[in-house]
Every structure is written in C-alpha cells, then in structure tokens.
Amino acid sequence: MLRISETFASRQGEGLLTGTDSFFIRTSGCNLRCWFCDTPYASWRPEGDPVSLDALVQAVAEADVRHVVLTGGEPLLPKESVRLCAMLRERGYHITIETAGTIDRDIACDLMSISPKFRTSTPDAKAHPRWSALHEQRRMPIETMHKLIRQSGDHQIKFVVDNKSDFDELQAIVEQLDVPADKVWVMPQGINEDDLDQAATWLRPWTTEQGYRYCDRMQIRWYGNRRGT
Numbered sequence: 113m114l115r116i117s118e119t120f121a122s123r124q125g126e127g128l129l130t131g132t133d134s135f136f137i138r139t140s141g142c143n144l145r146c147w148f149c150d151t152p153y154a155s156w157r158p159e160g161d162p163v164s165l166d167a168l169v170q171a172v173a174e175a176d177v178r179h180v181v182l183t184g185g186e187p188l189l190p191k192e193s194v195r196l197c198a199m200l201r202e203r204g205y206h207i208t209i210e211t212a213g214t215i216d217r218d219i220a221c222d223l224m225s226i227s228p229k230f231r232t233s234t235p236d237a238k239a240h241p242r243w244s245a246l247h248e249q250r251r252m253p254i255e256t257m258h259k260l261i262r263q264s265g266d267h268q269i270k271f272v273v274d275n276k277s278d279f280d281e282l283q284a285i286v287e288q289l290d291v292p293a294d295k296v297w298v299m300p301q302g303i304n305e306d307d308l309d310q311a312a313t314w315l316r317p318w319t320t321e322q323g324y325r326y327c328d329r330m331q332i333r334w335y336g337n338r339r340g341t
C-alpha cells in the first residue's frame with residue numbers, strides 16, 4: 113500500500129519530457145517542508161488514503177499512456193515506491209521519478225528527476241523551528257544524489273530558483289554532482305503566469321549564459337495552478 117494524495121492523467125509540464133502525455137501518481141508525505149511547496153496537501157498537510165500497488169498499476173493501465181510520473185510529496189520516502197516502480201517497469205512503462213534526492217533507495221527508473229533544495233527553500237525558523245532544522249539537516253546528501261543518478265537510465269537536475277542569491281549555491285551543487293550542463297534545468301519558483309513571466313526576465317538569460325537549460329512550468333500556462341493537472 114502507498115498513501116496517495118492524487119492520481120491524474122496530464123502532460124509533463126517540466127524538463128526533458130515536457131509535453132509528453134503522462135499518468136501522475138502523487139504520494140502523500142514529505143521529509144522536507146519547503147516554504148514555497150506548491151503541493152502542501154502532499155507535504156505540510158498530507159492528505160489521502162492508502163492505495164494498493166495493484167490498484168495503482170490498474171489505474172495506469174486504464175489511463176492508456178506509456179509514461180508514468182511518480183511524484184509527491186517525496187515519492188522515495190515510502191519504501192513501497194520501489195516495488196511500484198518495478199511493477200510498472202516490468203509492464204513496459206517509462207518511469208520518471210520527481211524527487212528532492214534526499215532518500216537512499218535501491219530504485220531503478222528511466223528518468224531520475226532530482227530537484228535539490230537550496231538553503232533559501234528552508235521554512236522560517238521562527239514559525240517552524242522543528243521543520244526548519246530538519247530541512248537544513250536533510251536537504252543536501254550529495255552521495256545519495258550520486259547514487260540515485262547512477263541507478264537510473266537517465267537523469268535531470270532541476271533547480272527551483274527563487275532569487276539571484278541562489279546562483280552561487282546552484283553552481284556549487286552542479287560541481288559536487290559533477291553532471292554535464294545539459295542535464296541541468298533551471299526553473300523559476302512560482303505558481304502563476306505572472307511569477308513565471310517576471311522570473312523569466314532575469315533567470316532565462318542567466319541560465320542560457322551558463323549553458324544550462326531553462327525550465328518553464330508549462331502545466332501552469334496550460335491549466336493554471338490547479339490540482340490534478
């Protein structure tokens with residue numbers, strides 16, 4: 113069983129597979145608490161009931177797509193995700209895992225999409241002292257990220273940039289992960305088109321200068337910031 117906040121058919125809105133029809137499985141629960149989390153119903157206030165792995169495989173079959181995105185919350189937190197991923201791959205699906213990359217699991221997927229969390233994503237220490245400390249302690253286990261990358265067919269590193277002060281940390285992480293520039297995606301923090309358009313004015317040129325790839329959040333442009341899209 114896996115606690116699930118939502119499943120839905122949509123198009124991948126971010127990164128390498130942008131535009132690809134996909135079935136999304138969103139686990140509930142997260143070991144971090146980014147202040148900007150766009151799915152608080154899977155992190156800060158986790159919702160949803162346990163669903164059997166067989167029922168999830170069945171839901172994927174009914175969706176009639178080849179691509180599955182396992183996201184959350186943090187999909188590597190429940191160990192049952194390893195089995196679900198294996199079951200789906202045995203059936204020939206392409207699996208993307210959207211993860212913050214902080215949990216060490218022996219899991220194989222087709223595209224490991226790691227979104228490392230900067231110090232600026234830590235929640236406010238006064239309002240959330242416990243989660244602020246845990247976020248800081250957990251967010252950057254570089255060796256775990258290396259291992260997740262090694263285990264998967266392909267990978268992308270997708271940074272959420274809130275402001276220019278994130279640039280130095282981004283560069284330091286790219287260096288430590290030792291990934292080529294074309295695996296690095298730079299995505300603006302934002303949950304509406306105005307945020308995205310504003311960020312693009314300063315973030316897109318910087319991204320291009322560095323040789324990285326710019327990651328718009330197309331689902332917001334296609335559907336708005338709505339659940340189940």
Ligand SMILES: C[S@@+](CC[C@H](N)C(=O)[O-])C[C@H]1O[C@@H](n2cnc3c(N)ncnc32)[C@H](O)[C@@H]1O
Nearest residue numbers: 148149150184185186210211212227300301302
């Ligand atoms: C909700 S997270 C779930 C997977 C995993 N916990 C993670 O953070 O990678 C899915 C994706 O949304 C990104 N994200 C969450 N809130 C965001 C925001 N306000 N602006 C931009 N990206 C955001 C995350 O960085 C991640 O790439």
Ligand SMILES: Nc1nc2[nH]cc(C(=O)O)c2c(=O)[nH]1
Nearest residue numbers: 123124125126183210331341
């Ligand atoms: N359309 C769409 N594309 C996405 N790519 C990553 C998502 C996520 O929340 O992990 C996501 C999502 O929630 N919707």
Ligand code: SF4
Nearest residue numbers: 142145146149155185
């Ligand atoms: S790690 Fe992902 S799911 Fe967890 S709080 Fe941060 S953005 Fe939300």
Ligand SMILES: [Mg+2]
Nearest residue numbers: 150151183331
């Ligand atoms: Mg999302």
